[in-house]
Amino acid sequence: KNEVEQSPQNLTAQEGEFITINCSYSVGISALHWLQQHPGGGIVSLFMLSSGKKKHGRLIATINIQEKHSSLHITASHPRDSAVYICAVGLSYNTDKLIFGTGTRLQVFP
Amino acid sequence: IAGITQAPTSQILAAGRRMTLRCTQDMRHNAMYWYRQDLGLGLRLIHYSNTAGTTGKGEVPDGYSVSRANTDDFPLTLASAVPSQTSVYFCASREQGRVDSPLHFGNGTRLTVT
Numbered sequence: 001k002n003e004v005e006q007s008p009q010n011l012t013a014q015e016g017e018f019i020t021i022n023c024s025y026s027v028g029i030s031a032l033h034w035l036q037q038h039p040g041g042g043i044v045s046l047f048m049l050s051s052g053k054k055k056h057g058r059l060i061a062t063i064n065i066q067e068k069h070s071s072l073h074i075t076a077s078h079p080r081d082s083a084v085y086i087c088a089v090g091l092s093y094n095t096d097k098l099i100f101g102t103g104t105r106l107q108v109f110p
Numbered sequence: 111i112a113g114i115t116q117a118p119t120s121q122i123l124a125a126g127r128r129m130t131l132r133c134t135q136d137m138r139h140n141a142m143y144w145y146r147q148d149l150g151l152g153l154r155l156i157h158y159s160n161t162a163g164t165t166g167k168g169e170v171p172d173g174y175s176v177s178r179a180n181t182d183d184f185p186l187t188l189a190s191a192v193p194s195q196t197s198v199y200f201c202a203s204r205e206q207g208r209v210d211s212p213l214h215f216g217n218g219t220r221l222t223v224t
Contacts, residue, residue: 002152004152033212033213035213035215041198041217041218041220042215042217042218043200043202043215043218044215045212045213045214045215047212048210048211048212048213086152086153088152088153088213097155097158097168098143098153098155098213099152100145100152100153100154101152102150102151102152103152
């Protein structure tokens with residue numbers, strides 16, 4: 001079993017829909033990262049959080065430490081949100097090491 | 111430049127050849143990382159460096175070496191490339207020790223070993 005699991009693997013949506021991507025992990029963590037990778041490869045950090053909730057524009061990230069679960073929400077989705085979203089966790093006992101999920105591929109159609 | 115620069119963008123390499131992937135950052139981050147990304151797998155850590163002069167092994171270090179002579183540069187060397195090293199390689203950096211320091215990634219190097 002992977003230490004970081006994302007769901008769903010693939011997601012399609014119509015423009016304007018509310019999107020939720022989930023990340024569950026099985027290890028003790030110092031922080032959780034949400035990353036975005038557009039076709040063509042560049043990876044951008046969206047959020048880094050260790051508790052609670054963060055919001056940036058139409059993106060919201062939440063984390064529940066007790067349940068070892070995080071969600072990334074996109075409100076009023078747009079075709080430019082189409083990308084792969086990657087969850088990564090920093091280990092609490094080795095902050096040098098990040099474990100990455102395999103990503104959720106999101107396609108938003110107009 | 112602003113951020114992280116990787117070179118080359120892509121490369122086709124014959125098996126057995128030596129290759130160095132370059133990575134330079136201008137953010138004065140202390141920590142730098144090399145990852146490989148393969149279809150169906152998450153990003154996997156090859157090597158890392160917490161500060162100039164020190165390096166460490168990640169999950170998949172075999173066949174790769176790194177050096178960190180200064181803060182800005184973190185080259186990755188394949189001494190004798192093999193086809194299983196065909197992958198997309200990403201360099202990243204962050205300020206280790208700051209809880210609010212996110213990862214910054216380069217644009218990647220697509221390497222094909224034939």
